[in-house]
Amino acid sequence: MAISTTAGHAPHEHGKPTGLWRWLAATNHKDIGSMYLWFSFTMFLSGGVMALCIRAELFQPGLQFFQPELFNQLTTLHGLVMVFGAIMPAFTGLANWLLPLMIGAPDMAFARMNNWSFWLLPPAALLLLISFFVPGGAAAAGWTLYAPLATQMGMGMDLTIFAIHILGVSSIMGSINIIVTILNLRAPGMTMMKMPMFAWASLITAYLIIAVMPVLAGVVTMVLTDRHFGTHFFNAAGGGDPVMYQHIFWFFGHPEVYIMALPAFGIVSHIIPTFSRKPLFGYTSMVYATSSIAVLSFMVWAHHMFTTGMPATAQLFFMYATMLIAVPTGVKVFNWIGTMWQGAMSFETPMLFAVGFVCLFTVGGLSGVTLSVAAVDIQLQDTYYVVAHFHYVLVAGALFSLFAAIYYWFPKMTGKMYSEPLGKFHFWWSMIWFNVTFFPMHFLGLAGMPRRIPDYALQFTDFNRIASIGAFCFGLGQLIFLYNMLRSIRHGQAAPHKPWEGAETLEWQIPTPAPYHSFVEAPHVEAGDNGVIHSMTGGAHH
Amino acid sequence: MAESSRADNRVLLLKLGVIACVMFAFAWALIPLYRVICEVTGINQLVKADAPAPAVAASDLAVTAAPVRLRFDATVQAGLPWQVRPLVGQMAAPRGEFVRVDYEITNASNREVTGQAVPRYLPAAAGNYVKKLECFCFRQQVFKPGETRRFPVVFVIDRAMPADIGEITLAYSVFDVPGQGAS
Known part of the structure; x- marks a missing residue:
């Protein structure tokens, strides 16, 4: 028994708490994980509504629904809500749910801190959402909150800054919990170089969060003092430098990109071996590729700033460093394909999303390499090409991997099977309309349509219409997922102990649904690469 | 085992907390750091001083x-x-x-x-x-x-x-x- 904060109680002394208190005072990693996931899905829907507002306005040129001020607030909040409210908490939630099961720990290392890291999220989300209704409206500087725009706006900006502070504290605490759990609570036999890829990805991501979220907190604090306390960090008239904001922001911002991508890599590295019925190809190289992506992510931030007038030496450095990231990423894609190669593949919903992830993430990676070329980027900076690029890696990348994960672990979490036909329908529907939405944006960007504008020149109309239609269909399709989940939790068929033939990691060795207090006694395992369990002894549950 | 591992967890928590605080300070340190790096390496000299203007005929x-x-x-x-x-x-x-x-x-x-x-x-x-x-x-x-x-x-x-x-x-x-x- 190694959890520090349930001191005084052996876990079997208390059963499953009931009512509201179970959730408010939750210390059980499964309860907290579920809350994270529901919270992030709620934020996903609210960010999605904002996205549909944006696409509705862009359906045709001219101003139809929103004035430019509100349009800018919508693009800003869509970005912030999706990044900090949907994607990041969803990965933290999955880590909460799955890490203790994967490494044979009874719970997360600091169960009360875990409760606090979750319950900081709803107030922060409220701050973001109510900022629409304060005088001056929500922050409208883009999710990057560039100075000097960010130093000039109304109180919506202050609410945003506070929300970011709170979200930062929450994700730092969540990350500390993940790191301590992985480093200190692994079951005997589960060594670091045998650990499943999702655990590795979560560990590295957690380190990234601890390293860069404080930098974001620092830079928004500087914006706050510029706004209210007479400092001039980013005010040129007072001797400051607005470009400095971009340098500090992107020192956070680029590792942040990998904070949203690495856990996705981890998830896919579980699902592809399972449904290919083969061990993961090149496990060790996967671990090193993930680590080197994390290290490289600190050296490329200024590729977001090629048009700020950087010296040519710096442009060249950041260009080559950025291209270098394609190498470990390529290793990963190669390994996933190598895993599938000659495997006995079957295409259940999780596998469909995982294969869709590999295809579309590669497209997003390719446009990323295109953008890394400094000379090309000058043309493409702040156009829809960039919008297409990061939606390929964030929607088809992070979001698809999350859907894959939910479908994959849903039986273990709930004890019920989801509806496979609905799941497949959800995949194909999302796959088609995602591409209809975002692929034309490449063309718009190449033709020179700038991002973050409510109105555009007439020649961009056709592609914008296609994108808007795609977006509405894609958005509606996510309700299929919601319906499938709600219905399956209540009426789904009982799931077998191990619903996937090729699933060999530790979480599939315990009963279904996962017992409320799993691994109260650590099991002894004999594990192979990627956490494949050869044999397990001990490991009691309550 | 419970006691020692609890102490281990605390120590690690403390170390990671220190990293977070140091990184917060690092964000502020970046402002003078950038200035110093640009001055030392001279990479930001976008406008080079020209030779003195020749006497105008x-x-x-x-x-x-x-x-x-x-x-x-x-x-x-x-x-x-x-x-x-x-x-x-x-x-x-x-x-x-x-x-x-x-x-x-x-x-x-x-x-x-x-x-x-x-x-x-x-x-x-x-x-x-x-x-x-x-x-x-x-x-x-x-x-x-x-x-x-x-x-x-x-x-x-x-x-x-x-x-x-x-x-x-x-x-x-x-x-x-x-x-x-x-x-």
Whole structure:
């Protein structure tokens, strides 16, 4: 028994708490994980509504629904809500749910801190959402909150800054919990170089969060003092430098990109071996590729700033460093394909999303390499090409991997099977309309349509219409997922102990649904690469 | 095992917390760090100092004698209750002669305010050739409540200015000097 904060109680002394208190005072990693996931899905829907507002306005040129001020607030909040409210908490939630099961720990290392890291999220989300209704409206500087725009706006900006502070504290605490759990609570036999890829990805991501979220907190604090306390960090008239904001922001911002991508890599590295019925190809190289992506992510931030007038030496450095990231990423894609190669593949919903992830993430990676070329980027900076690029890696990348994960672990979490036909329908529907939405944006960007504008020149109309239609269909399709989940939790068929033939990691060795207090006694395992369990002894549950 | 591993967890928690705090401090340290790195390596010297301008031959002067179009502008930092405006928005001025333009500054609040103006030139290269003899930007200006004053700005445009600069914008940014109100 190694959890520090349930001191005084052996876990079997208390059963499953009931009512509201179970959730408010939750210390059980499964309860907290579920809350994270529901919270992030709620934020996903609210960010999605904002996205549909944006696409509705862009359906045709001219101003139809929103004035430019509100349009800018919508693009800003869509970005912030999706990044900090949907994607990041969803990965933290999955880590909460799955890490203790994967490494044979009874719970997360600091169960009360875990409760606090979750319950900081709803107030922060409220701050973001109510900022629409304060005088001056929500922050409208883009999710990057560039100075000097960010130093000039109304109180919506202050609410945003506070929300970011709170979200930062929450994700730092969540990350500390993940790191301590992985480093200190692994079951005997589960060594670091045998650990499943999702655990590795979560560990590295957690380190990234601890390293860069404080930098974001620092830079928004500087914006706050510029706004209210007479400092001039980013005010040129007072001797400051607005470009400095971009340098500090992107020192956070680029590792942040990998904070949203690495856990996705981890998830896919579980699902592809399972449904290919083969061990993961090149496990060790996967671990090193993930680590080197994390290290490289600190050296490329200024590729977001090629048009700020950087010296040519710096442009060249950041260009080559950025291209270098394609190498470990390529290793990963190669390994996933190598895993599938000659495997006995079957295409259940999780596998469909995982294969869709590999295809579309590669497209997003390719446009990323295109953008890394400094000379090309000058043309493409702040156009829809960039919008297409990061939606390929964030929607088809992070979001698809999350859907894959939910479908994959849903039986273990709930004890019920989801509806496979609905799941497949959800995949194909999302796959088609995602591409209809975002692929034309490449063309718009190449033709020179700038991002973050409510109105555009007439020649961009056709592609914008296609994108808007795609977006509405894609958005509606996510309700299929919601319906499938709600219905399956209540009426789904009982799931077998191990619903996937090729699933060999530790979480599939315990009963279904996962017992409320799993691994109260650590099991002894004999594990192979990627956490494949050869044999397990001990490991009691309550 | 429980006790020792709990202590281990605490130690690790503390170490990771320290990393987070150090990174918060690092964000602030980046501001001087960038300056130092750019100074030491010189990578940010986008505008290299040219060799001293050669003495201008009399024949060249005819070429460059075309008058320069001047625009005047002023912006005030948000929150500073001043109104600053040039009395003429633009003018044409010959090179090598005194130019005088008047700025009117009003303190629109009912308190005493100290301000400092910082000039900017567009194109930036023109800055080296505008020789100011008199300017309110030379020192901090104290304004009584509701006070309005006019300031002359007197300068000469150097004849050595390259001929391709045909237009100069002189823009002042005015910001307040906190804590100097009663000086």
